[in-house]
Amino acid sequence: MMRRLFEWVDENIQAQAFLPSNPFLKALGYIQERKDGLMVYLDDPDVPIDTNHVERVIRAIPMGRKNGTFCWTELGAQQIAIVQSLLATCRLHDVNPYDYLVDVLQRVGEHPQARVHELTPRVWKTLFADKPMRSDLHHAHGGIKDAG
Template sequence: MLWQIGHLCRIEKQLRDAKAGPALRESVRASQSRMIHHRLKAVIDRLALRANLPKSKLVDALRYAAKQWSKLEVYLADGRIEIDTNLVENAIRPTKLGAKNWLFIRCREAGQRAAILYTIVENCRRLGIDAREYLEDTLTRLPGMKESQAATLTPANWLRVRQGKPARKAA
């Protein structure tokens, strides 16, 4: 089972390294990853359904995996979804590590404000934008803008405008 999971991870690494788009990821997953999922599911079902297995954490994990299997396969049908949450966990790690220092900030709204700021900065980092340049520009222009124009200042739209492309309208 571990070898099969490792194979799934290698497929995803190759897709990431190739900077494959959603359509290619879906295609590769359909042709390679789906059959590995079928094999894993068959093994898990066979082991999880054995009534004579002694009670153990492994048996509990197998039964849990069998019940959650449809959720484990969601990424196969959507090329935008990662196989795991590692990228998100790595992105929020600095915030989580600092949480003890900020626990007693004494302002209930500060947590939400901090989360918004972290999201903006992380989006800048992901898009290759200098966060300081972005924040200086947008915070300088924001007070003179109408609320309906604020959506043009998201990091993705800001970058599009910088590249000479039109900003996308808010959904």
């Protein structure tokens, strides 16, 4: 059904029956420009209709931008951005950031490079979250309270 809609949109744009300033033509162009994203949404029922959930999670990143001015170097600011992105992704997937970072930082040296995607918060949650690697501090002090 939707494929037919996109075909109809393409046909009407190619027909050039409207002036470029016509609002209908602009609407068709809008649909045509977003075809790939719309198809992902329509083909996968797990894809949300909007990105509001992501925008809420990353709201803290612009707030931390001012702190980035104290990073001394551009590389330092980039590293902070990477960490903020990881933390936001952890929150997005209901992963405890402390458990995630402790586990991944211990695991990364021995984890196969070809499977590095397994260390992203989303995949890590399904593979390692049930039994995360712990730091020596965790074991020495009978566990560390939730850092959330």
